[in-house]
Amino acid sequence: MRGSFRAFVAVVLLIAFPFLVIGIGVGGILLATTASGRAAAYLFVLGIGVLITFGIALVSALRTRVEPPSGPRLSRQEQPTLWACVDELAEQVQTRAPDEIILIPDVNAAVSEDSRMLGLRAGKRYMMIGLPLLAGMSVDELRSVLAHELGHYSGGHTRLLAITYRGTETLQRTVERLDGGPARFLLNNYAKLYMLVASSANRQQELEADQAMVRTSGQAVAIAALRKLPTLSHTWDAYSSRYLPLAGMARRTPDLLLGYRAFLLHPNQKEWVERAEEQLLDAESSSLFDSHPPIRQRIAVIANQADRPAPGDTRPAWSLLNDPQNSVPAVEGSMLKEGLGPRAQWAEIVRLAGATSAERGAGMLAKAALDSQVAPRGILGDILHAIGRGEVEQLVKPLLKPNIPFEELAGACRSVATELLGDVVVAALVAQGRVRHELNWGGGWVVRLLDDGSEFDAEELVAPAVNDPAKVGELWDQLVRMNVPLGFVRWPSEQDPQIGGEPQLTHAFGTQVTVGRNTWHDLLVYDTGLLLFKLRFRTVLKEQSADRVGAGHGIRRKRLTPLVEASAAANRQLPNARWIGAEDIVGGTNKSFLTGGGKIGLDLADGSRLELRSASDEAYEALVGFVLEVLQSRGVPAQEGAAPVG
Template structure:
């Protein structure tokens, strides 16, 4: 019933927009016919301002079509993946997809157009989840097919897109805006029911343990993927080389420091997730709790890495998804090519922060400021006014630790006292002339976190050969 109500309200939004625009335009024509040019002109301006955004968005959406993206995973080249997909589709009581795509982003989705069903599976999920967890994700998405959630006519798709475009910029007349938000409220309620249904399918098909673990892990894997892109893939882009990107992310996730951090992040993200009546998905914590009452707890979890379901993903497919180009190279070669420039950029950023804050541009100036407890002077006022003091402090510690560690690395590398080596656990390892390894972030973090540790960190940096301290 709510689905029908949502569609009626969606149509009513555009009827209301046309009625407002048409009515005001008719009034403008009437004023023009009476010789009131100024009044007619003002009415036309108001008509365009009130109904124009919705009508323009509708015109744009008329030509919009959902299109498959990413890398196509054919049955012939990836039979193991398709075997699982088709098995889960049978368990969900539905016809499986006709086209499976590997896409960027820690997400999975299903949709259909003109009877053709598409499944898009995020590369980070394939690399970061186990087979059991990945089966749960696939079963959840196939549950949307089984529940009839993807049977949306192209006209409805375009109408929803037009509504989203209309809402951008908050320039809409109050009545239209209120109607749009009321529609969003009804549609979100229906969507949350769809998600609960799909979760039940995931538990029934893949087991409760795998389903709960998948829900908790997707968020941290997404965070890890973003960090991997910023700190590692960016090195490849800067070097103009193509390292083994999928293997790199697996190495990133398998590092002991990352394993511990991601496990700790699971509950943190679930507990911090906000809840709103306008959300299309229930909070992860609520979905995980709801699964406790469902059957399927006796299904063993397949612990094999999810990427074992893929026979082989061509490196050029992954590199095209991530926007990486250039000749093939190892990760060590990438670090040798772009690592020095990377740490130099961060060192320049720290100097800029010291200059703007008037703390001073040299490392010794920064350490002196940290010793005086002036950490927040280096980072400035927080952008997010809703952040707690603890969150602001932790963000400042993370930022300044990264900048200071890179600045130290730059000093040692540029002076020839150390070289850079890849470290999947965080930034680089500094290899000194005598073969000793130095991890710059753990080295400087105590001074950033606690002013009492500044003298000790300063002494250790001097012993390594960092000048001017």
């Protein structure tokens, strides 16, 4: 098979690498004997240095322990139906079943094998199943995905991981330890050649593994499963970013799988999936360094294979789990941040988080009223008096960013005041036990009045008065009729986030951005700046190797989690960090790439220019959004396509 041949070429490149390094080292020493003066000394030091560097890298790589995949295990005793399904599929694709099944919090499935003797001796097998797949796919679609992963076993794709892992590790460490110069240049480009060949082999192996999907499930199911992956990835991200933070606010542990399943079944998500599926498939990357072919290419190849339709099973995939309402939450805990609190249903989580959110907003407005001295007591009645005097801008200005353009300041003040004044009203009613926040999988939550069961929109209630001081009296009367206490005040507690001080994180991307030509970085996007973390070369190669067995996401998540949980101030002190504040950016350009991602050019206040290349549309869009907001706040246009594309 072509995939096996390309994998063989990649292995040959790895085996040839030590000979190349030794050749450079010995060649440098031999040339030193024929030269004189500084040239001889340079060549001798170069040759010895390369040999020592390679020796250290080889020893380090051989001593590195290959850790088994992390995550909760689904045992045969606890999940017999799932294991029976995997055993049946393994028999159909003529391979040995995995020894362990591991649940992971990614839209992904993967297999690995801890093989011995450079892949000649079989080792322990692991299968990773993404929790979102269990919630978002049907039984027959999940079977098709698992058959694909088992196809990697039957195709022998995992057997050479022992040599490729050690070889890649040696290559990484050798290149990383070398300083600039001809040796590093040569070996660095050799490493790129290896990754190019290895990626080509991986893409061909994916197409070969797709044949197992068709043999076990038929063309229609295999294609349906592949088409679902991009939309599942986006909806899982939306669910994670929109609802999981509520668990932290409520200090409760949620049901991940069952919540995501309910989220997917809401009409809003169904409608979005129908609209977005084709667009996401069209926008998929097709880089020569990608480990997977574009899904449209995979579908085209599948459509040309002999069809073997199988009886369909349209039940949700989590039907394969034994007692999912109890067994899944028992293993989900290890995927969540520790210390969230007792397990609770999503309805309770939303009720608690909604109340906490309203209280925080009320505390922010009370503190702003005190800091501005517009309403030092911070009570609702005093704040209304200040608004009636036309002092909205003075009231909330302590909460705003200092670089807002003058022409936008009034609108920003009214918007913030409307939101926070609405929070004060809701917090007052929550304190009286007269409203509650109810779960809405289409938009977060709904505030409902318990007196008559109607929905309550506090911002709609207070907006006319915020926009027109003459209407404050009308709002006052409405609040009195609703028995909202005008003496209510809620001061911020020590646990509330600090407003106007610590930058707020908006996006985090692992190994998604290059600075200049070749150096990869992690990227954290804050509301007031960008944090770039330079990655070591061996880290990048290790992740790219792990991507080929589906483990790259876990490695990146493990590295990013401490950065996401730490403050921006703490992250800025790390030795590999570079902070680019909004105030440092004076101009910029952007250029999107047809294959995905794009290029951002930043003109900095010190006269230098920084070029960032993003590897994904998500990172590119986050960067463009941040830079546009910064430049537009100063009236500086960002030019599409102005930067030359190399």
